[in-house]
Amino acid sequence: MKIRAQTAMVFHLDKCIGCHTCSIACKNIWTDRHGTEYMWWNNVETKPGTGYPTLWEDQGKYQGGWERRDKSVGLRLHSRGEGLANIFYNPSLPSLDDYYEPWSYRYSELTNAPAGDDQPVARPISMITGKEMSIEAGPNWDDDLGGSRIYAAGDFNLAVLTDEERQQLFLLERLVFFHLPRICNHCLNPGCVAACPTGAIYKRGEDGIVLVSQEKCRAWRMCVSGCPYKKVYFNWKTGKSEKCILCYPRQETCQAPACFHSCVGRIRYLGTLLYDADGIEQCASVPDHELVEAQRGLILDPSDPQICQKAQDDGIHESIIEAARKSPVYRFVKEWRLALPLHPEARTIPMLYYVPPLLPVAATMEEGKYELGSDLFVDQATGRLPLRYFAALFAAGNEEPVRAVYRKLLAVRLLRRRETVGDIPEEVVQRILNESGSTSQEAEAIYRMTSLATFAERHVIPPFMREMAIEATTDPFERKESAGFGLSRPPKRGW
Amino acid sequence: MKSSTLILVLVIALTVVVFSPIFLPQQACGEDAPTAEGKGIFQAKCSPCHTIGGGRLVGPDLKGVTAVRDHAWLTRFISTPDRVLASGDPIAKQLLKEYGGVAMPNLGLNQTQVDELIVYLAETGPRKKSEPPVAATIAAAGDPQRGTAFFTGAISFQRGGAPCMSCHTVSAVAPLGSGSLGPDLTGIHGRLGEAGLASILATLPFPTMRPLYQSRPLTQAEREDLAALFRIAAGRPAVNTTPRICAIAIAGCVLLLLLAGVVWRKRLRSVRRTFVTEMTKTEGYQG
Numbered sequence: 001m002k003i004r005a006q007t008a009m010v011f012h013l014d015k016c017i018g019c020h021t022c023s024i025a026c027k028n029i030w031t032d033r034h035g036t037e038y039m040w041w042n043n044v045e046t047k048p049g050t051g052y053p054t055l056w057e058d059q060g061k062y063q064g065g066w067e068r069r070d071k072s073v074g075l076r077l078h079s080r081g082e083g084l085a086n087i088f089y090n091p092s093l094p095s096l097d098d099y100y101e102p103w104s105y106r107y108s109e110l111t112n113a114p115a116g117d118d119q120p121v122a123r124p125i126s127m128i129t130g131k132e133m134s135i136e137a138g139p140n141w142d143d144d145l146g147g148s149r150i151y152a153a154g155d156f157n158l159a160v161l162t163d164e165e166r167q168q169l170f171l172l173e174r175l176v177f178f179h180l181p182r183i184c185n186h187c188l189n190p191g192c193v194a195a196c197p198t199g200a201i202y203k204r205g206e207d208g209i210v211l212v213s214q215e216k217c218r219a220w221r222m223c224v225s226g227c228p229y230k231k232v233y234f235n236w237k238t239g240k241s242e243k244c245i246l247c248y249p250r251q252e253t254c255q256a257p258a259c260f261h262s263c264v265g266r267i268r269y270l271g272t273l274l275y276d277a278d279g280i281e282q283c284a285s286v287p288d289h290e291l292v293e294a295q296r297g298l299i300l301d302p303s304d305p306q307i308c309q310k311a312q313d314d315g316i317h318e319s320i321i322e323a324a325r326k327s328p329v330y331r332f333v334k335e336w337r338l339a340l341p342l343h344p345e346a347r348t349i350p351m352l353y354y355v356p357p358l359l360p361v362a363a364t365m366e367e368g369k370y371e372l373g374s375d376l377f378v379d380q381a382t383g384r385l386p387l388r389y390f391a392a393l394f395a396a397g398n399e400e401p402v403r404a405v406y407r408k409l410l411a412v413r414l415l416r417r418r419e420t421v422g423d424i425p426e427e428v429v430q431r432i433l434n435e436s437g438s439t440s441q442e443a444e445a446i447y448r449m450t451s452l453a454t455f456a457e458r459h460v461i462p463p464f465m466r467e468m469a470i471e472a473t474t475d476p477f478e479r480k481e482s483a484g485f486g487l488s489r490p491p492k493r494g495w
Numbered sequence: 496m497k498s499s500t501l502i503l504v505l506v507i508a509l510t511v512v513v514f515s516p517i518f519l520p521q522q523a524c525g526e527d528a529p530t531a532e533g534k535g536i537f538q539a540k541c542s543p544c545h546t547i548g549g550g551r552l553v554g555p556d557l558k559g560v561t562a563v564r565d566h567a568w569l570t571r572f573i574s575t576p577d578r579v580l581a582s583g584d585p586i587a588k589q590l591l592k593e594y595g596g597v598a599m600p601n602l603g604l605n606q607t608q609v610d611e612l613i614v615y616l617a618e619t620g621p622r623k624k625s626e627p628p629v630a631a632t633i634a635a636a637g638d639p640q641r642g643t644a645f646f647t648g649a650i651s652f653q654r655g656g657a658p659c660m661s662c663h664t665v666s667a668v669a670p671l672g673s674g675s676l677g678p679d680l681t682g683i684h685g686r687l688g689e690a691g692l693a694s695i696l697a698t699l700p701f702p703t704m705r706p707l708y709q710s711r712p713l714t715q716a717e718r719e720d721l722a723a724l725f726r727i728a729a730g731r732p733a734v735n736t737t738p739r740i741c742a743i744a745i746a747g748c749v750l751l752l753l754l755a756g757v758v759w760r761k762r763l764r765s766v767r768r769t770f771v772t773e774m775t776k777t778e779g780y781q782g
Contacts (some may be wrong), residue, residue, distance in 0.1 A: 050767075050770070053766070053767070054766055054767035054770060055766055055767070055770055058766075061766050062766075089759055089762065089763065091759070091761060094766065095764075095765050095766075096766055097765040097767055097768060098766045098767045137767055149774070150770075150771055150774040150775065153774065154774055302516060
């Protein structure tokens with residue numbers, strides 16, 4: 001056993017209102033540069049939908065992640081030989097059109113237009129070529145249900161549903177959606193790192209943040225294809241790949257990452273997990289239906305004294321173990337078993353977990369008025385997106401873990417309804433709690449963490465003591481009185 | 496004493512005896528005669544291209560040269576032939592023309608060596624009119640086919656010399672020409688004449704070729720075959736292969752680009768555009 005620490009995340013999808021504040025916060029800090037216009041390290045997708053880039057979940061098209069090969073895993077993208085043969089031509093690369101062509105508007109036309117019969121309009125112009133363009137897609141194209149019959153109907157996960165179920169979903173009265181914010185998953189078994197021919201991508205030892213070295217990157221772009229979540233982007237200006245850095249400079253000064261900090265719905269939780277690095281290969285190579293459970297099994301209990309001792313022996317500082325004990329992520333993922341990994345079938349062991357949404361609730365049209373299902377709080381199958389859809393999204397097709405999550409989420413709702421409204425008998429609540437394998441104490445704790453948790457409870461950032469760590473190699477006063485932003489060594493094309 | 500030690504001692508003793516002449520200081524023979532020094536220099540530096548009374552090779556027969564040429568001019572020419580040629584000296588120009596444009600290289604001799612060489616040349620006496628030139632001759636029996644094969648390297652030289660094609664070209668031997676380090680040899684027979692060609696092939700005296708062929712000279716048969724090739728080639732016009740190579744390179748480049756375009760035709764195929772096209776094609780789609 002080799003214990004390591006990982007900064008992991010939980011997004012509670014029931015709380016996401018789809019406001020894109022996270023995306024904007026991220027954009028303003030990190031991707032507001034020439035060459036990164038099309039990048040959204042954080043993006044919010046509307047589901048059902050094809051996402052950004054279009055159909056990113058369809059690995060038949062993009063060849064991201066890993067596939068099982070006799071008791072181990074291999075990159076879906078290529079073997080070593082194929083990688084060498086295709087090194088100058090990566091056939092599975094998303095084009096700019098698959099993301100979207102970034103645009104702005106020629107606002108001056110609004111004020112400078114000559115007098116005429118029509119209202120002046122600001123024409124969209126491409127942020128890359130500067131020429132007029134017609135907008136065909138955007139980073140959140142599914143958002144307003146525009147083109148639903150194409151984009152929402154084309155959702156990759158809908159393939160598991162029957163034709164009838166699919167048609168029902170798109171009846172106007174039943175039309176439902178929920179939001180899925182996505183950032184880099186900072187996986188334990190990252191496909192991007194494995195695909196990089198240069199060794200420019202690495203997983204940071206102290207917290208497992210996956211980073212691209214802007215000095216080593218040689219623009220082969222295998223990482224872009226290798227990532228099943230399409231969360232590595234190519235900067236066409238500098239000729240280097242870039243990705244979410246989980247705001248490590250902010251974390252090193254004990255601030256939450258920008259998207260976490262700015263989240264309006266407070267859906268985001270950040271905390272440290274201890275895991276067994278020796279178990280990664282085994283965990284990544286189990287059959288699909290065992291993936292969620294295997295991933296939970298990899299995470300270790302930081303309050304177990306033996307684990308703590310071993311972690312310290314493996315060089316993890318006591319303060320980080322202490323942070324792991326307070327980690328809200330550990331509670332959501334391991335203790336309460338409420339949070340599930342996104343598309344675990346890519347076998348990268350993502351470290352961003354999602355609490356699947358109880359919403360949306362679909363209404364039915366009866367006698368000219370909208371009706372919600374009558375036993376909405378009892379039956380998880382009524383009036384919601386089918387379980388199989390969520391199983392395809394969060395559990396590699398295994399419905400069991402998803403069903404267990406919904407049972408528990410409903411139990412928490414019922415308990416709180418009994419306490420605040422009081423229209424549900426004690427026995428019913430107790431029965432549901434028992435069925436979900438939970439207790440009233442646990443349900444209460446889940447409720448508190450979901451609804452009332454403070455900023456510090458939601459974001460438990462371990463102290464990195466970076467200021468002390470750099471003293472060995474760098475003069476800590478080197479950048480004193482300098483600007484504090486910009487690039488000290490700007491990335492350059494070339495060898 | 497063990498037998499193995501005994502053998503070792505014997506071997507060492509034997510080695511010392513066998514190789515001892517190498518380690519002993521060599522007696523310089525004829526050190527008292529300055530002409531001996533001059534003879535040595537002639538043998539080492541001049542004999543590949545010149546004879547004394549042996550007739551014309553690459554350069555003129557030097558018998559009686561001291562009588563024909565002024566001493567000062569001779570000193571100047573032997574020590575710095577390149578500079579004399581460059582200065583436009585009429586005698587040097589005339590000689591260069593006469594001997595097929597093969598310029599004499601700078602031999603790097605110092606003043607003493609030049610003097611000794613001239614003393615040696617003077618001692619050999621004036622040329623007698625009756626003395627027939629005995630130059631290296633070559634039989635006209637060579638096979639131009641084999642000569643071509645030697646030139647291109649299809650048949651290796653017996654003693655392992657590099658094939659001529661590596662550095663030289665001869666018209667119509669290789670369709671795309673060949674090496675351009677050395678001069679074009681198409682008209683070499685016309686320029687040097689039979690005797691010059693024979694002597695050059697025998698000695699290959701040029702600074703670039705000497706280190707390559709000194710220890711791997713051409714055999715008599717090989718020389719005859721090559722000479723036969725050059726004899727035939729002398730009549731051919733010189734061919735400039737550059738336009739041909741350019742045309743082939745451009746055509747090859749276009750062909751490779753076309754091939755790459757066909758093999759990798761799926762490149763830059765947009766997933767989104769394909770997807771939208773497919774979805775809008777399905778029956779019942781109403782936008």
